[in-house]
Amino acid sequence: MSSYTKKKLISAVAPLLSNIGVCKLFAPAYAGLGHILTFHRVIKPQNKQRIHNHLSLEISPEQLENTIAFYKSQKYDFISLDEVYQRLHSPKRLSKFVAFTFDDGYRDNYTIAYPILKKHQIPFTIYITTNFPNCKAVLWWYFLEEEILKNDSIDFEWQAKHYHFDCSSIINKEASFDHIKNLITRSFQIEDHEDLLSVIFKKEKTALYSHVKALALSWQEIKTISQDPLCTIGAHTVNHYPLSQLTTEQVISEINESRELIELYTGKAVEHFAYPFGKIEQASLREFDAVKALKFKTGTTTRIGNIFKAHRHKTECLPRISINSITDTSVLRLQSSGLLPFIIHRGRKVVTN
Numbered sequence: 001m002s003s004y005t006k007k008k009l010i011s012a013v014a015p016l017l018s019n020i021g022v023c024k025l026f027a028p029a030y031a032g033l034g035h036i037l038t039f040h041r042v043i044k045p046q047n048k049q050r051i052h053n054h055l056s057l058e059i060s061p062e063q064l065e066n067t068i069a070f071y072k073s074q075k076y077d078f079i080s081l082d083e084v085y086q087r088l089h090s091p092k093r094l095s096k097f098v099a100f101t102f103d104d105g106y107r108d109n110y111t112i113a114y115p116i117l118k119k120h121q122i123p124f125t126i127y128i129t130t131n132f133p134n135c136k137a138v139l140w141w142y143f144l145e146e147e148i149l150k151n152d153s154i155d156f157e158w159q160a161k162h163y164h165f166d167c168s169s170i171i172n173k174e175a176s177f178d179h180i181k182n183l184i185t186r187s188f189q190i191e192d193h194e195d196l197l198s199v200i201f202k203k204e205k206t207a208l209y210s211h212v213k214a215l216a217l218s219w220q221e222i223k224t225i226s227q228d229p230l231c232t233i234g235a236h237t238v239n240h241y242p243l244s245q246l247t248t249e250q251v252i253s254e255i256n257e258s259r260e261l262i263e264l265y266t267g268k269a270v271e272h273f274a275y276p277f278g279k280i281e282q283a284s285l286r287e288f289d290a291v292k293a294l295k296f297k298t299g300t301t302t303r304i305g306n307i308f309k310a311h312r313h314k315t316e317c318l319p320r321i322s323i324n325s326i327t328d329t330s331v332l333r334l335q336s337s338g339l340l341p342f343i344i345h346r347g348r349k350v351v352t353n
């Protein structure tokens with residue numbers, strides 16, 4: 001089952017479960033101290049065909065407002081990641097919290113999300129992949145969406161093998177997106193990563209940087225937004241590679257170099273980190289150890305889970321709750337009560353690895 005199909009299934013059953021009061025039964029034991037939300041882009045709805053994977057990465061300004069309204073109605077405290085760290089180490093019992101985090105460093109975080117967050121005085125973190133503002137990262141998932149939507153098939157030769165992907169129907173387009181995405185992330189080698197992208201998209205390497213120039217925050221924008229006390233800038237590596245595919249030396253340099261560059265541009269210490277992609281296939285014990293050794297206060301994954309007191313011993317691998325285009329109030333209720341993490345992790349409460 002694709003991750004989008006799972007999300008659709010969850011949004012279909014969420015109203016039912018929340019109407020019959022199951023969430024209320026779960027919340028006392030499973031809601032935990034609160035949770036950390038994952039966002040990527042906030043953009044105005046687009047009236048064109050999209051690949052579903054991208055709908056997981058984008059929400060509308062209205063949805064951001066609705067998410068804020070939901071947590072206000074539930075009397076959650078809106079807190080920064082510094083405060084999440086403090087609360088994990090504090091013996092006091094406080095209200096439940098929610099922390100907003102945005103991955104990658106898209107320009108719309110500044111132009112669209114920031115005015116909304118500022119209006120409501122919501123603290124937030126933006127995790128920057130530093131080759132985004134350096135305009136040297138390849139947002140291959142956007143090229144892939146474009147190629148799949150405009151073609152009936154995609155063909156290329158790679159390492160003496162011919163690849164053919166049927167894109168003649170919506171279903172085939174979705175399946176081809178998932179297959180090519182897996183090819184790019186699972187057989188990843190730094191040395192030939194851009195060669196592979198060049199071959200798939202039939203573009204010169206320099207032309208692969210076009211999307212990042214259009215979509216990413218600039219260093220000037222990062223510097224400006226970082227001056228607001230509501231904003232925390234976190235690190236998200238240099239290149240957004242799947243870390244599990246790198247050597248330990250490369251992992252440390254991807255993490256450290258991004259931190260140092262952000263500190264140079266903002267003049268502020270970087271104490272929070274998010275793992276690129278963040279699933280078990282891309283970030284696990286070795287990567288967590290690296291983040292711990294580098295003395296970050298927190299490291300966040302994309303494992304789904306709420307935050308519990310026991311996470312104070314595992315602040316380098318905090319789970320999050322992802323907000324996507326089909327997250328409505330009933331899904332939020334399902335997630336915040338702990339019921340959804342309970343189902344996904346088959347009863348496990350404290351999600352780390």
Ligand SMILES: [Zn+2]
Pocket residue numbers: 103104236240275276277
């Ligand atoms: Zn990311």
